[in-house]
Amino acid sequence: LQESYDIVIIGGGGAGMTAALEAKAAGMNPVIFEKMEAAGGNTLKSSSGMNASETKFQKEQGIEDSNDLFFDETLKGGHDTNNQEMLRYFVDNSASAIDWLDSQGITLDNITITGGMKEKRTHRPTDGSAVGQYLVSGLVADVQEQGIPLFVNADVKEITQENGQANGVKVVFDGSDEKTISAGAVIVATGGFGANQELIKQYRPDLEGYVTTNQPGSTGDGITMIEALGGTTVDMDQIQVHPTVNQEKSYLIGEVVRGEGGILVDKEGNRFVNEMDTRDNVTAAITKLDNRESYLIFDSGVKSRAKAIEQYDKMGLVQTGETIEALAEQIGLPADGLKSTLDTWNASVAAKKDAAFGRETGMDNDLSGAPYYAVKIGPGIHYTMGGVKINTETEVLNASGEAIPGLYAAGEVTGGLHGQNRIGGNSVAEIVIFGREAGVKAAEFVKANQ
Ligand code: ADP
CATH class of the missing domain: 3.90.700.10 (Succinate dehydrogenase/fumarate reductase flavoprotein, catalytic domain)
Structure with a gap:
């Protein structure tokens, strides 16, 4: 453990590990802090696959699809409430995300369909197995191969800031050992709050007593930490019941x-x-x-x-x-x-x-x-569609729509992309597409401030 890293990534699920790989590829020295005993988060549990349009695998298999159709069907599924700028970025960068995964040794070339879609665009592992385990084990292997430190049992409690800029975290190791780690930028990839009964009850009293499919670490910590820095949220009451x-x-x-x-x-x-x-x-x-x-x-x-x-x-x-x-x-x-x-x-x-x-x-x-x-x-x-508000560069925004310098977020912790209803297969796509963007943009920020 070092006292300082170029980029601290909070959360070792799909979004966090993807961001770490891109940050490393951009020449950064990133670290991942994961509060549970192992990496994976809810990503590990995802089953359907990863939606993407105009991919090389669709073309090879004669599936005719378009980014516009993917956009329209997602917007319809979200009852026209999705953030359309985010959605446009998402569909336009979906095929390149499939290619990027393939280049990392994670090949999703078996294609199926999920509810609300008219074309086959849900990409799965070659053998048709659940996407989560395959994706997480691939990302963990890549993170190790790249020598990116990933600490488990590392529970981040607070994001520190100076002059309004995020500059590190307070993190508790193994339940007792608190350290302050400084960083040039912070990426929040802590997932949703589907396992936090209190928060669910606060936003959706009607869902009290429902079972949850979420892993126990999905408690919305990132949302609370970002709110403490002035970040704003959207769609917090939009909770997907599977x-x-x-x-x-x-x-x-x-x-x-x-x-x-x-x-x-x-x-x-x-x-x-x-x-x-x-x-x-x-x-x-x-x-x-x-x-x-x-x-x-x-x-x-x-x-x-x-x-x-x-x-x-x-x-x-x-x-x-x-x-x-x-x-x-x-x-x-x-x-x-x-x-x-x-x-x-x-x-x-x-x-x-x-x-x-x-x-x-x-x-x-x-x-x-x-x-x-x-x-x-x-x-x-199953899934919390709401969360912190970001722009297409994954910068975290305050209530006036301004970016909080040095603070980025990606994955289920963010809100807006899915609107009032998420289409199956869009969350894995979201964590790869915006996880990559967070790694790239945080690296640019750190370099510009060096
Ligand atoms: P996403 O799909 O957006 O990547 P995941 O649920 O797969 O979301 O991953 C989020 C990860 O972040 C989980 O493994 C979760 O345990 C972890 N996490 C949540 N809160 C914290 C925290 N305060 N400190 C460190 N890790 C956290």
Whole structure:
């Protein structure tokens, strides 16, 4: 540990490690402080993938997409409340972010689709597995290879400043050893506040008692520390409730299961929603059911295409039936109801028309390959769309819209990009795109002030 670094990065999730790699590439000497026992944050738990448009992998696979379409669909998903300048920067820099990851040995060339999107642009690891573990282990390896120091059990309590400029942090190591570390610039990449029940209750009393999919370190520290320096926030009450969370283990069942063909049924075995609608709409439909309870139903084809299911299976969340009737019996649904729902659904897939709910995507394959599977799900707190306000250079802004010198932020700690509803696959894209920008801009700031 040194007393001083060019750049201190608070938080060792996807945004923090990405920023560190870019800062290092710009000739800086950065350090990462992570308060938990290991790096990864919520990034480690992300499943769907990384959205990006006009990528080389889409082109190779004949997927026609455009940055404008990505922009429009994200804006529509966010109910026209997204910060459009941020969104424009985001879509225009998404393909280069995929290339940059590839150049770092992190290849996302298996492409799927998530709710609210009309094109396949959700990039996953080659084997179709969950993106989080692959991304985090790749970034950790790169950070090590670059010799960037990453301290765990390093809980940052305060960002220090002099003459209005951020110039270091106070950090507590192993719960007791407090040190003040100085820096030419500070990047805040502390993630969201989805595990902070007090803050959730303060902004959204209606969500009291909901399970959370967040790792315990997602407590919004960065927001509090930035507010203490005069930084401002946006959309703090915009909290995403994910529709498909296993309630017993608070474990998120990724959208990929629906994207690859899964359907949702109620306790009568009937479909009740377009499963590929945006997260807020699917959540609203589940919330209306008895006990907010639903079943995600899929077949062996979906299971082989959505590798994330292996993990759900290992955790004991997946129930199996050799026939639809056997599955229905296992989970206590009426067999006739489930059977007729699947027959109707398979006919809809064949006709490429879902007369009941207007679903248009995740219909490449029907559900006819035994065995059949079910996971019981309900809604859970997943993501905090609000956070500190930044500009496209990732500078942290005060209430008058001026940048606080030397202070940068990226990732879930920031607000504005997603508006009132985040599209699945956009948070991984956000941490890479804006994490990179934070590393580059903080390095420029440090060099200009040397
Ligand atoms: P993002 O996706 O934006 O990178 P993550 O949740 O993946 O967000 O990562 C944020 C990381 O920051 C987590 O690993 C979290 O434990 C860490 N963190 C949060 N607060 C602090 C803090 N006060 N000091 C150090 N690390 C922190």
